Amino acid sequence: MGKKRDLDAAERALGTLPRKGESARARREREAWEIRLAALLRPVEPVNPPPGMFARISEHLAHTKTREALLQTRRSARRWKGIASIAGLGIVGLSLALIAPRFAPEAEAPRYVAIVTADEGGAPGMIVQFDTGTGIATVVPVLSDAPDGNVYQMWHVPAGASVPVSLGLLPDDPRRVDVKTGPGDLFGISIEPPGGSPTGLPTDARWHGEIIEVE
Numbered sequence: 020m021g022k023k024r025d026l027d028a029a030e031r032a033l034g035t036l037p038r039k040g041e042s043a044r045a046r047r048e049r050e051a052w053e054i055r056l057a058a059l060l061r062p063v064e065p066v067n068p069p070p071g072m073f074a075r076i077s078e079h080l081a082h083t084k085t086r087e088a089l090l091q092t093r094r095s096a097r098r099w100k101g102i103a104s105i106a107g108l109g110i111v112g113l114s115l116a117l118i119a120p121r122f123a124p125e126a127e128a129p130r131y132v133a134i135v136t137a138d139e140g141g142a143p144g145m146i147v148q149f150d151t152g153t154g155i156a157t158v159v160p161v162l163s164d165a166p167d168g169n170v171y172q173m174w175h176v177p178a179g180a181s182v183p184v185s186l187g188l189l190p191d192d193p194r195r196v197d198v199k200t201g202p203g204d205l206f207g208i209s210i211e212p213p214g215g216s217p218t219g220l221p222t223d224a225r226w227h228g229e230i231i232e233v234e
Contacts, residue, residue, distance in 0.1 A: 020224055034141075051052050051233065053134050057146040057159045131204045135228035144208045144226035145173070145189060149200045157199060158186075159193045165210060172211045174221055178203030183224075204230040 028045065030036040032052035041049065133147040146159040158173065165171050171189035174184070175198055186196050189208060206228050209221035216222055 024048065029056075047233075048128065050132065050231070052136065052232070053143075054132055054146065054148065056145075057161065083131070130201060130233045131202065131230045132233050133200075133204070133228040133230040135206050135208060135226045137226050140196055144228075145206075146172075147196075147200070147206050147228070149198075149230070154199075156196050156198045157193055158190065158196050160189050160191065162189065162208070169210050169212055170215060172215050172221070173210050174207040174209060175200070175222070176207070178205075178206040183207065183221060185216065185219065200230050202230060204231055206230065 024045075025048070027036060029052045029208070031038050031045075031049045033056070038046075081109035086090065129151045131149045131151075134144060135144045136149065136218065137144060143161045145161060147156060148159070149156040159173070160171075162171060173186035173189050173196075174183040175186050176184070185204075186198060207221065207224050208226035209224040211217075211222050
């Protein structure tokens with residue numbers, strides 16, 4: 020894919036460009052970026068550089084061309100910092116994500132992913148990835164702590180079913196889960212009292228996402 024189209028897909032994944040009117044190809048490219056960025060969606064605490072760092076770097080720049088390159092780098096960093104703040108990402112995390120496609124191996128077996136987002140506002144809640152080659156489903160949580168001491172609980176609704184099945188509480192870190200899935204399945208997250216749903220059904224479901232095949 021072209022460099023500009025790849026960058027546009029990344030910005031749509033971050034929410035800095037609109038998704039309305041996407042073609043099927045553009046949607047697949049954007050969803051591929053959402054997978055790459057999933058592990059970076061967790062809040063990143065800002066870290067200030069040591070005092071005088073840029074001044075010390077500048078002292079070692081011997082000629083004008085190198086100084087201009089530094090200025091361009093700073094301008095680019097400020098631009099990406101603005102994009103990252105909208106998506107809840109740090110500059111470093113976004114930079115790593117932008118080079119990830121060079122190293123990401125291409126899967127031979129079909130792979131499925133569900134981007135579980137908030138019903139209101141579309142904020143990401145978790146990513147579910149399933150590799151038919153290994154039979155492993157991996158949950159990547161991207162939510163902060165549950166409100167008022169409650170917990171988040173994961174749910175799975177197989178295609179054609181009407182009753183959700185609990186997958187347990189949403190973990191703090193990426194976790195494997197025992198679930199078979201495919202296109203049309205639905206995943207969700209609900210807010211529950213400590214220990215999980217007392218009824219075996221979602222109490223306050225606010226995040227949903229359908230599983231799709233990643234090409």
